[in-house]
Structure formats: structure tokens, C-alpha cells
Amino acid sequence: MLRGVRDRVRATPALTRLLSLASLLLVAAAAHSGSRTGTLAWLPLLVAGVALAVLTGATKHLWPLPAIWLVVTLLAAASGTVASPGWLVAALVGGVVALAAALVADTASVRRTRRSGPRP
Numbered sequence: 001m002l003r004g005v006r007d008r009v010r011a012t013p014a015l016t017r018l019l020s021l022a023s024l025l026l027v028a029a030a031a032h033s034g035s036r037t038g039t040l041a042w043l044p045l046l047v048a049g050v051a052l053a054v055l056t057g058a059t060k061h062l063w064p065l066p067a068i069w070l071v072v073t074l075l076a077a078a079s080g081t082v083a084s085p086g087w088l089v090a091a092l093v094g095g096v097v098a099l100a101a102a103l104v105a106d107t108a109s110v111r112r113t114r115r116s117g118p119r120p
Contacts, residue, residue: 005055005056005057006056006057009056009057010057019052019053019056020053020059022049022052023049023050023052023053023059023065024049024053024064024065024068025049026045026046026048026049026052027045027046027049027050027065027068027069027072028068028069028072029042029045029049030042030043030045030046030049030069031046031068031069031070031072031073031076031091031095032072032073032076033045034073034083034087034091035072035073035076035077035082035083035087035088035091036076036080036081036082036083037083038082038083038084038087039083046069049065050065053065061102061106062102062105062106063099063102063103063106065098065102066095066096066098066099066101066102067099069091069095069098070092070095070096070099073088073091073092073095074092
């Protein structure tokens, strides 16, 4: 069933772009909300953004989600009062770890191809 949803979304490029943008905006809203309030109000936005991107297959790569999280968190911190320095540090460390994990996941197929290729 999930594969069918992904195939239908990818068959319509405009829908794919729209869902991809929506997932990025949800993650950005979560980062901004968390930076400003420090409450857990950001968590449903983050879960919705990631779930939208992953479940629909709107994004071919995972790295833009944690990258937008990091950028918006840094912009929110630079432009005004942050809810708490502890939240900011946790958000940045979590974002860096998520970005590294996403880059590893996104490059797994390339690394697998290079390992299985003929060696001179």
C-alpha cells in the first residue's frame, strides 16, 4: 500500500514538489517554534514534516530535512531571544547528528555500488 502511494506521488511531479516543499516548511516551522517557545509545541510539526516526506516519498534525499532544521534554528537564535540555551544546544546537536545520519543514508547506494564494482 505504501509503495502504491509513493508511486502515485512520484508519477505527478507537481504533487511531489508540493509535498516536498510542505515537509520542509513543517520542519522549518518546528525549528522556529522550538527556538522561540522551548515547549513541546514543535514536536507535532516535526513529526508531520518528516512523516509527510518519508511516507509519501516526496523527497528522494533525506538531508534537506535536518539541514533546514539547522538553518532555521541558527537563524532564530541569531535574530532574537531563544527560549533556553539548553534547548538551542540540544537542537543543534540533534540536527548535526540527524544531518550526518541522513547523508550516510543518502549515499549508501553510491557506496554500495563502488564496493561491488570491478576492481582494477
